[in-house]
Each structure stands twice: as structure tokens, then as C-alpha cells.
Amino acid sequence: MAALAAFALKLFIAACGLAVVVFLVVQPTDKYDASTVPDSLALSDLEGRSVLQMVLTWGTVLAATLATLLLRRMSATGAAPAPRKAAQVKRALAWQLPPRAFFASWCGGLSLGEALLVLAWLALNGWWLGMLLQRNLGTALDSLGWQERVGKAGLSFGQLLAPNLALLFMPVPHTSLFPWLTGLSRNQLIRYHRWMGHGTMWILTAHAVLYYVYWATSKTAGGFWDNFSLWRDKSGVSNLAGSLAFFCGLALWGSALTWVRRHFYTVFFRTHIICFTGFFLLSCAHYSGCWIYFAPGLLLYAADLALRAGQLGNATTVTAATVEEHAAVATIQMKADKALALRPLQEVWLMVPSISRFQWHPFTVAGGSADGVLTLHVKRYGPFTKELLNGLRRRRPTTVRVAGPIGCETTADCQLLPSASWERQEVLVLFGGGVGVTALLSMLRAMAERRAAGETAGLPRRVYFVWAARALGEFKSLDAPLLDVAAQGGWLQLRLHHTVGQSTRSLDVAPLAPAMTARFSFVERSQQLSGDTEVGSARGSQSSPASKEVQLTKSDLGLERSSADGSTSSGSEGLSTARGPVGMPPRRRAVHPHREAGVSPYFWSLLRPLQPKSFGAVHLAAVYLLTYLGAFCAALLAASYASQNVQQWQAGMLYCGLLTAMALGLPFGLAVFPVHAARYVRAAAAARRGGPESQPELVAPFQDNVDEPLLLDRGTLRLRGSGAALPVQAGRPDFEGLLREVNEESPPSCGTIGVYVGGPKGLNTAVQLAVSSLNGRRGVADTYYELHREAVEL
Numbered sequence: 001m002a003a004l005a006a007f008a009l010k011l012f013i014a015a016c017g018l019a020v021v022v023f024l025v026v027q028p029t030d031k032y033d034a035s036t037v038p039d040s041l042a043l044s045d046l047e048g049r050s051v052l053q054m055v056l057t058w059g060t061v062l063a064a065t066l067a068t069l070l071l072r073r074m075s076a077t078g079a080a081p082a083p084r085k086a087a088q089v090k091r092a093l094a095w096q097l098p099p100r101a102f103f104a105s106w107c108g109g110l111s112l113g114e115a116l117l118v119l120a121w122l123a124l125n126g127w128w129l130g131m132l133l134q135r136n137l138g139t140a141l142d143s144l145g146w147q148e149r150v151g152k153a154g155l156s157f158g159q160l161l162a163p164n165l166a167l168l169f170m171p172v173p174h175t176s177l178f179p180w181l182t183g184l185s186r187n188q189l190i191r192y193h194r195w196m197g198h199g200t201m202w203i204l205t206a207h208a209v210l211y212y213v214y215w216a217t218s219k220t221a222g223g224f225w226d227n228f229s230l231w232r233d234k235s236g237v238s239n240l241a242g243s244l245a246f247f248c249g250l251a252l253w254g255s256a257l258t259w260v261r262r263h264f265y266t267v268f269f270r271t272h273i274i275c276f277t278g279f280f281l282l283s284c285a286h287y288s289g290c291w292i293y294f295a296p297g298l299l300l301y302a303a304d305l306a307l308r309a310g311q312l313g314n315a316t317t318v319t320a321a322t323v324e325e326h327a328a329v330a331t332i333q334m335k336a337d338k339a340l341a342l343r344p345l346q347e348v349w350l351m352v353p354s355i356s357r358f359q360w361h362p363f364t365v366a367g368g369s370a371d372g373v374l375t376l377h378v379k380r381y382g383p384f385t386k387e388l389l390n391g392l393r394r395r396r397p398t399t400v401r402v403a404g405p406i407g408c409e410t411t412a413d414c415q416l417l418p419s420a421s422w423e424r425q426e427v428l429v430l431f432g433g434g435v436g437v438t439a440l441l442s443m444l445r446a447m448a449e450r451r452a453a454g455e456t457a458g459l460p461r462r463v464y465f466v467w468a469a470r471a472l473g474e475f476k477s478l479d480a481p482l483l484d485v486a487a488q489g490g491w492l493q494l495r496l497h498h499t500v501g502q503s504t505r506s507l508d509v510a511p512l513a514p515a516m517t518a519r520f521s522f523v524e525r526s527q528q529l530s531g532d533t534e535v536g537s538a539r540g541s542q543s544s545p546a547s548k549e550v551q552l553t554k555s556d557l558g559l560e561r562s563s564a565d566g567s568t569s570s571g572s573e574g575l576s577t578a579r580g581p582v583g584m585p586p587r588r589r590a591v592h593p594h595r596e597a598g599v600s601p602y603f604w605s606l607l608r609p610l611q612p613k614s615f616g617a618v619h620l621a622a623v624y625l626l627t628y629l630g631a632f633c634a635a636l637l638a639a640s641y642a643s644q645n646v647q648q649w650q651a652g653m654l655y656c657g658l659l660t661a662m663a664l665g666l667p668f669g670l671a672v673f674p675v676h677a678a679r680y681v682r683a684a685a686a687a688r689r690g691g692p693e694s695q696p697e698l699v700a701p702f703q704d705n706v707d708e709p710l711l712l713d714r715g716t717l718r719l720r721g722s723g724a725a726l727p728v729q730a731g732r733p734d735f736e737g738l739l740r741e742v743n744e745e746s747p748p749s750c751g752t753i754g755v756y757v758g759g760p761k762g763l764n765t766a767v768q769l770a771v772s773s774l775n776g777r778r779g780v781a782d783t784y785y786e787l788h789r790e791a792v793e794l
Contacts, residue, residue: 002074009071013181016064023056024124024163028131044636045643050292054635057166057296061177062628065300066621068177073617087752091784096772104765108191109772117192121199128163132156147218154210157203162293164200168193169297173304174406175613175620183421186347186406187789194256201253208246211239236648238286245282248275265382266359281656288642288652291659295631302663303627307613307620308403309664310672314611314680315353315599318398319373323389324473328380329435330389331366331477333373334400335609342368344422344442345790348376348404348610353599355387364438364758364790365405366477367445372609377477379435399599402610421788423458425754427746429739431767433468433499433759437477439790440465440758444482444492451491460754461491464742466733468497468763475717475728476710483710483717487724495738496717496728608683615675623667630666634658735770743774743783753783758790 026032041048093113097103103110110118136152137144144152171178171189178189215227230239252275254260261268280298283290322331336342346365351357361384367375380386391398422428422443432440447459465486469475475496486494595605614620638658642651711718718725742753757767771785 006071006074009067009074013064013067013071013177016060016067019056019060023053024166025127027053027163028128028135028159030131030135044640046636046639050635050639053292054295054632058299058628058631061296061300062624065177065624068180069617069621072180091775094786095775096768100769100772104768107195108764109768118195121196124163125160125199125203128160129156132159145218147214147221150210151214151218151221154207154214157207157210158287160203161200161207164196164203165290165293166296168196168200169294169301171196172297173301174404175304175307176300185345185790197253197256201249204246204249208243232647232649236288238649241282241649242286245279245286248278248282251275252279265361266384269359281653284652284656285649286652288648288655290652291635291638291655295659299627299631299663302631302660303624303667306623306627306664306667306672309668310676311611311613312351312401312403313600313602313604313673313676315399315401315596315604315607316610317596317607318392318400321392321398323393324476328389328471329474329477330378330392331375332378332392332398333375334402336368336372336374337609337611338372339615340372340405340610340612342372342374342405343407344446345439346405346407346442348374348402348406350376351401351403352384352388352391353399353401354391355384359384360403361385364436365442366438367442374610377435377438377441399596399607401599404613421786422460422754422756425752425786426461426750427742428460428463428754428756429742430463430465431468431733431735431755431757431759431763432465433763434470434474436759436763436790437467437469437474438758440756441477441479441482443756445479448479448481448485448492462493462746463491464493464495464738466495466497466735466738468499468733468759470498470500472498472712472728475712478710478717480710480719483719483726484722484724487719487726494726495733496726497733498715498728498730499732602677604680606680606684606687608680611676611679619671619675622671626667626671627663630662630664631659633666634662735767736773739770739774739785746783751782751784753785754788755785756788756790764789 041051043051093111093116095112097110097112097115100109133153133156136156137149141149170176171193174186178184179186212224212228215221216224221227227233227239228243231241232238251271255264255268255271255275280294283294316334318332318334320333324330342365344365346368347362348365349360349362351360363376363378365374366377367373378385378388380389388398430440430443444463444465447463450456450459467475467478478494482492483494486492596607597605599605599607614623635655635658638651638655641654711720712728715728715730716725717728739753739755746753755767755771757764768787768789771787775785
């Protein structure tokens, strides 16, 4: 019965998708335009054509989202192997088209399935353009001059933006039905968003340039500048607003290019937000009907933003950190709520208020323990990570706000994304480089923990891990238990490659100590003094010669008070803010190590563990329903105002503003904020009672690394106090040769070998080309290499 219900839900979701496709095909035709929409569909002042479009684009997407939630709620979390025919189709669609090296460097590779999607997009746009040119030019083509033809072509390209704007924002949300259904990672979805963005901008450029040529050359148009600066023409369209929207789009397009994103991420991030806002507002001011084309994708994004807004109101703190001097890598830990499922291959977005309140940076989760300890590896690449490492090196308590985790997403009562693909493979090959190895280490840690607990079902029988690093110190991020397992020659085989000489790049900061590594934890010891709290100094601990354990004192926390002569004092005087009568002890200000004012946009000062974004499938369904309800009510209100003979730019701005406010505000105000506020009130009450369960622990476990168990000695990575050791090979690995070797060692029953790569672009491209080459050769036709790229691409 459950299988039949699941099949029915899949058919319903497919029907919703088919309805959207059919509508997009029929919409530009004369039959749809010739009043085929019954007037009875009109609702209040909202015309029938708009109501039908909302039903077929908004309603179908909402229905498919709710059906997907129900499907995920019914499905088991285990990984079921795909049927043989489905697996064969998937392999065929994943085949990389030649010339592979060109496509890999140009767009990250092009598979057969992706090529079919591109062809479908081109066919849809070609169909739309043909229908629009036929409608706009019609039988008067011979009587029109070439200038008028250019103007009509410009109008057709402007109308061609409608389906592209509707599809452009579908892949953007972190949480939506597309990753839930397909299992595609956020990196893959954003990659498709970039492709559609390029196509949309080329169409927009054609629309603008053709009109500029028409204005400049036509004698009847009235001159270029008069048309360009016209805020409202005879039809009500605002030419100036359209040009400003075009310029915003150009800035957004240019700043999103790969070179700009990688070298000037902050410029890209801020420009993307500011210019998109301008593009959206000015497009609606240019033509008031634009709102209905933006809405299908942006409503999914609005629901995602409402969910994230609740999570981002919470602030937490780094509980422990390790700074590796030579490798310029920091390992940080934070506490996560027990309701938050931490899994391999997830990523989080980090904002540090002490650095910037407007910069969010993605980091792959290195590990998550059962007791809610979240571990991240941060490598110095730009100003943000440099400042973060500097703050950690100065032993400064670091408050952060976190969004996520994203990927392998779960909610309180179901797993939203399909189970991890590595759980379906007998043999895995992992290629890692730089800080991109973090995702692969999280997989290995999860496998090791499950094997240690005796849970071997669904785990790969054999794992090959190839790690290439420029700095030898990066290898010390490896867990000691993993090195021990690899040295024993069991299920894990580990190969280390040092690609260049020891990195000597300056960190532009004074070193903490001559030691190679600085490790520290933020330690809190509270003592009740007349109902007030005093922070005591932390106890020291033993550390190995190669590392230094640093405990925070009052001076580090900024609790020492400077006297007039420049000296400092601590103890009770350092906490004194006012003195009572002579002979009375000083009054002490309560110091709350779990509180920090001004870090939350909701004026919440309590530092708590990382909070979940959603609280079950029902909660997610309520958020989506309220998002679409708010947008529908906003459309009715705006249509009522627009019917009062207002100018078109005013109506467009009102549609834009009301839809944004109500699509975000209604779900946030009724379904998101109340839940988070109730949890905060309970946590604050527990903190006042002294209950630690709702506060981040300021003494981090950090057991694996605190004693510096790994040593690098003469090209060998050794485990201190044990005979376990692995050689570090010089030079780059031979990816294709290693994959052939794995294939020879694998059992004959192993038809698929999972290949995961995480690291810089060069490493990803090399592994991708090696996998494509082997999959395309007849000699290894019986073995298929399934490639997964796990590095976060900026």
C-alpha cells in the first residue's frame, strides 16, 4: 500500500511538471492570446489570464512541493539500490561529451543529460521567439521599414524574457523540491542557475540593444536621448527604468564571472545582492507585468529565506580551535542543537560579526559528533579567512552566526534528500587536495564511527583515499584513528602526496609561539559571589613539545582593568563598576560568558548551539503554504490599486513591494519566528536556572587532536606512541593509473566504483578527465566510475 501511494505521488509530481511545460509551450501562441481564457477566472481586479498563469505556475509548483514533502515523509531513510535499467539510463546521461578538456575548462564539463537540457532550453526559446516575431510583425512585414522591424524584434526579445525569468531562480533556494527530488547538490544547481543566467542576459542584451538601435536610427521614434530618458511613454512603459534595470543586470552579470568570484568574492557577493534588487524593482517599474514572471522561482526562494531568517537570529560561539601555522589552516568547533542532524558532505555558511555583518562564506562540515559538536576546517585564502585566523590566533572568543547545514538535508521527522550515494557503493576512491579534502574526511570519519559501533550495513567494503597537499602541515588534519586504520591495511588505504615544497607564505601576523601549532579552548569557570558571576582564570594543561595549549584568562577576555599609570589589575577589582559606602566590598557586575549583546538582529544576547532551520515536514509545509498565500493576497491588493488608473511604474513597484513583504513576512511572522522565539525563551529560562543543556559548552572535547598525535618525520606521517606510519610521496598522483589499479583490485561483482573529488579546480578537472576517459574506453566497459564533485565552488 505504501509503495502504491509513493508511486501515485510520483505520478502527481510528474503531472505538475508536465503542466508547467505545456503552459510554457502554449503561452506564446495565438490561441492563448486570442481570449481563450474565460473571463470567469477573473478574481476581483485580477484579470483571468493572470489568475490562470498563477494557477499553472504557482499552484503546480506548490502542489509538487507539498507532494514531495509527503513522499519524503513516507520514504525510508535507507539507501535502496536503483533498478538496473534506471542505473543504465543514469550512466548514459552522465556520459561526458567531447571535446572533454574544452568543456571541462569552459563550463566544468558537459554530460549528455546536460546537453539535452541545453537543447530543450534552446528549443523552448526558439519556439517562443518564432511565435513572438510572427505575432509582432504579422502581415505588415513588407510595409515596415528596417528600423521598425528592428524595434519589433526588440519587443519580441523583451517578451522572450518571460519564460527565462520564470525558470532562472528555480535552482537558487537552499531548501526546495528540486534537490529533494533529484538529489542534486547545491553546487550542481547553482551551476545550472549560472547557465540560465548567461542565456537570460544575452536575451536581455538583445532586447536593449535592438531598441537602442531603433531609437537612434528611426526618424519616427523621436530621437535616442528623448526615448532613453523617457520615464513613461504612451503605452505606460518606462524606458529609463528599463535601461537602469539593464545596467544593473550587466553589473550583476560581470561580477558573477568565475574570475571575479574567485578573486573578489566580497565584490561579487555584495554586487549580486544590490544589483539583483535593483534589477527586480526597476524591471517591474519598466513593465508592471514583470512580477508574474519573476514569481515562480522567487516564491521558492522567499520560503527558503523565511526559514533561514529564523535560524540566523541565533548566535553561537567557537568552543575550540586549532591553528596550523605553516599550512595556514584552522580547525574550529561549535556546538549544534541535538535536533540538528549532522552528516557527511554538508556545508554551512558562516558570518562573524566582529569581522563583518554582511559577509557570508561557505565551509564544508569536517565532522559532526553524536553529542552535537560541529567541526570545520578553515584555510586562509582571502581577507575574511585571514582575519578569522588572526582572531583565533590572538585567542579571542569568536561569536558566529551560522546558516545550514546544507546538503544531506533532514528535518525533525524525515530525511529530505536521498541517502548519500557513497552508501550504495562497494568500492570508493577519494581524491582530495587543499582544504577541499574536508568533505572527504567527514565521509571517512562517519564510516569509521559506524564500523567502530558495529554498523557495517551499507558501508563500502574498500576505500582508497588519495590526498595531495602543497604544505606538509595539512596532513596533520588527519585523525589519528584513521591513520591507524590505514596503516593496518584494512578497509582503508591512504596515499599521501606532497606536490610542492614546504609553503612559506607569510600570514602577515606575528606568530603565536615558536611551536608549529597553537591549540586552545575557551574555558569557563563560574563562581557565585552574592548572586553575581565572576569569570575565573583557566587552568593550564600539559602539551606536547610540538604544540602549545592555550587557556583563556581574564586578560584574554578583556576583563582586566587598566589603571591610570597604565598597569592592569584583575580579580574582584577588575570586575568592579561602582563602589558602595566606605568599608563595603565593591559591587560586581555580572559577567555572562554565554551572552553577548548586539550579535543577533532580534536583540537576543544568549549564545546557544546552532539551531535547526525547520522542525518537521508539517512545519515546512506550513511555511510554503503561507508563502504562497501571502503572495496571492499581495497580488489581489496590488491589482485593486492598479485598477485605479495609476501609472504603470507605480503599479509595478507596488506589485514588487507587496509580494516581497507578504511572501516573506507572512510565513516568518506566523510559522518561523514564533517557533524560534519560543525555543529562545525556554533556553533563556534554563540559563537563568543554571541549566547547561541550552547553552554552548565553553570547554570543547577536542580529544583527538589536543595532544598532537601526528608527527611528520623524514617524509613519513607517524602516529605518536604507535608504530603506525604512512609514507608521504613527492609529486602529483597519476589519477588514471590509480583508478586502473583500483579496478584491478576490486572484486568482479563490483560493477560501479564511486569516485569522489574535493579540492581546487585543477584537481577536479584532472580527476574528471581521467574518469571520463576510462568510462569511454571499451577495455573497462564492465566497470563504471561514478564521479561526484564535492568541493564548494565560489
